[in-house]
Amino acid sequence: MVSFAFAALALAAVSATSAAPHAHGDHEHVGRGLGLGAWYQERADTAELFRRAPGDGPRPGSPQWLAQYPPAGGVPSQAEKDIPAAWLAAYRAAKAAGKIPNIPVSQLQPAGFPSYGALSATGPEVCSSTPKCRAADDIWDAPANTIGISFDDGPWQGTNKLLDFLERVNQTATHYCIGRNIAQHPQEFLRAFNLGGEMAVHTWSHPLMTNQTDYGVLVELGWTMQIIYDLTGGRVPKYWRPPQGDADNRVRAIAKEVFGMTVVFWNQDTEDWSLSTPNPVYSAQETTDLLNKWLSGPKNPGLVILEHELTDDTVGIFMNTTWPGIQAHNWQPKSIAQMLNLPFYQNARDSKSPVTPQAEVVVSVPAGGGGQVPTSSNPPPTNTPPPTRSSGPTSPTSSDSTPAPTESGSEEPDNSAGRASASALAVLSAALAVLLL
Ligand SMILES: *[C@@H]1O[C@H](CO)[C@@H](O)[C@H](O)[C@H]1NC(C)=O
Numbered sequence: 001m002v003s004f005a006f007a008a009l010a011l012a013a014v015s016a017t018s019a020a021p022h023a024h025g026d027h028e029h030v031g032r033g034l035g036l037g038a039w040y041q042e043r044a045d046t047a048e049l050f051r052r053a054p055g056d057g058p059r060p061g062s063p064q065w066l067a068q069y070p071p072a073g074g075v076p077s078q079a080e081k082d083i084p085a086a087w088l089a090a091y092r093a094a095k096a097a098g099k100i101p102n103i104p105v106s107q108l109q110p111a112g113f114p115s116y117g118a119l120s121a122t123g124p125e126v127c128s129s130t131p132k133c134r135a136a137d138d139i140w141d142a143p144a145n146t147i148g149i150s151f152d153d154g155p156w157q158g159t160n161k162l163l164d165f166l167e168r169v170n171q172t173a174t175h176y177c178i179g180r181n182i183a184q185h186p187q188e189f190l191r192a193f194n195l196g197g198e199m200a201v202h203t204w205s206h207p208l209m210t211n212q213t214d215y216g217v218l219v220e221l222g223w224t225m226q227i228i229y230d231l232t233g234g235r236v237p238k239y240w241r242p243p244q245g246d247a248d249n250r251v252r253a254i255a256k257e258v259f260g261m262t263v264v265f266w267n268q269d270t271e272d273w274s275l276s277t278p279n280p281v282y283s284a285q286e287t288t289d290l291l292n293k294w295l296s297g298p299k300n301p302g303l304v305i306l307e308h309e310l311t312d313d314t315v316g317i318f319m320n321t322t323w324p325g326i327q328a329h330n331w332q333p334k335s336i337a338q339m340l341n342l343p344f345y346q347n348a349r350d351s352k353s354p355v356t357p358q359a360e361v362v363v364s365v366p367a368g369g370g371g372q373v374p375t376s377s378n379p380p381p382t383n384t385p386p387p388t389r390s391s392g393p394t395s396p397t398s399s400d401s402t403p404a405p406t407e408s409g410s411e412e413p414d415n416s417a418g419r420a421s422a423s424a425l426a427v428l429s430a431a432l433a434v435l436l437l
């Protein structure tokens with residue numbers, strides 16, 4: 001591959017912005033796989049976007065360490081001066097090459113699908129995953145007889161209890177982490193990683209991603225990848241899961257074309273996150289009944305059940321119902337990458353294997369689609385008070401608010417010896433973009 005010259009690049013100050021609260025509905029709709037393959041080419045150089053010398057940075061959890069990231073309680077700045085130049089250059093190159101579709105940012109409807117003006121949410125241009133449109137590279141299902149074990153929204157209050165259990169039963173899981181939760185709980189993150197967990201991206205501040213501008217998508221994904229990269233010895237995440245399962249072709253393309261990541265959804269949802277709220281979607285008994293139904297049901301496709309490492313309640317459901325059901329019905333439990341026999345990271349096979357040149361481990365994700373259509377949505381953000389809920393099991397609506405930022409970032413210490421030269425990368429990317437056209 002092409003090799004770049006590198007120079008130090010100081011990271012711009014990160015300042016806080018605020019996000020408006022928004023509500024989001026849930027729906028039942030049959031989606032289809034739609035061909036994105038034509039413009040989904042694997043990038044080979046994503047690691048160049050996250051160059052820091054592993055182990056050189058400040059101690060995780062220290063003020064100097066936190067200052068490298070957007071404020072833990074806030075949302076990342078979308079001002080160009082605050083976005084690492086290498087990410088901007090990669091985004092601009094992808095955009096110039098026609099790889100990021102020009103569809104509008106979704107407008108959120110209080111209790112309906114995100115809307116796209118004249119375009120259909122389920123049409124081939126948009127392919128919104130909220131009404132369950134499946135794109136070719138999406139992951140929704142597990143292989144037959146297999147259950148993908150994954151937990152969203154950590155590291156949080158349920159994480160240590162979950163890890164105690166996973167360690168005892170010797171089970172690897174995927175952790176779709178919220179970046180700002182990692183900033184607040186780096187030790188829990190490191191514990192999950194050191195146990196061999198597959199560490200993946202669930203955005204920095206848990207917004208509905210189709211309602212973000214391109215820059216909003218860029219910083220929500222980029223900063224979460226950066227903090228995971230920094231804490232895992234330079235591993236570049238390969239998978240991400242959107243909050244409330246909300247993605248479309250624009251959001252998918254930014255994740256794939258700029259950052260090399262594949263999107264992962266689920267095919268069953270217990271709404272476990274709502275159990276400790278005043279109006280849970282399902283009672284504890286209904287949750288148990290649902291899980292038992294799925295786990296004793298058909299084995300093809302396999303199961304990907306949305307579960308959370310939020311609280312002792314959500315973790316308790318996994319320990320007391322999901323796990324015994326897995327054993328009783330002879331499912332093969334695996335992490336999401338394991339179940340597809342794919343690497344955990346773009347530049348490492350798993351959490352123990354060495355970091356290698358990226359091209360050695362990047363392989364194409366098999367086409368998704370097919371199988372059962374899920375019917376539920378993902379929960380609201382986790383470091384806010386419990387959401388209010390509006391209705392019963394078939395059409396829940398969760399409110400999803402983002403707290404005002406509590407601190408502003410500061411200049412990153414210059415530990416960026418290996419960071420890509422923004423201008424070199426930009427020039428090269430632009431040249432490549434022209435060649436590819
Ligand atoms: C997100 O949706 C809300 C509600 O429709 C809308 O007012 C807002 O402009 C959208 N955000 C963006 C960035 O377009």
Ligand SMILES: *[C@@H]1O[C@H](CO)[C@@H](O)[C@H](O)[C@H]1NC(C)=O
Binds near residue numbers: 170
């Ligand atoms: C734990 O699981 C791994 C992978 O399945 C296996 O290789 C290993 O032998 C197991 N360890 C124990 C103590 O059962």
Ligand SMILES: [Zn+2]
Binds near residue numbers: 202
């Ligand atoms: Zn979530």
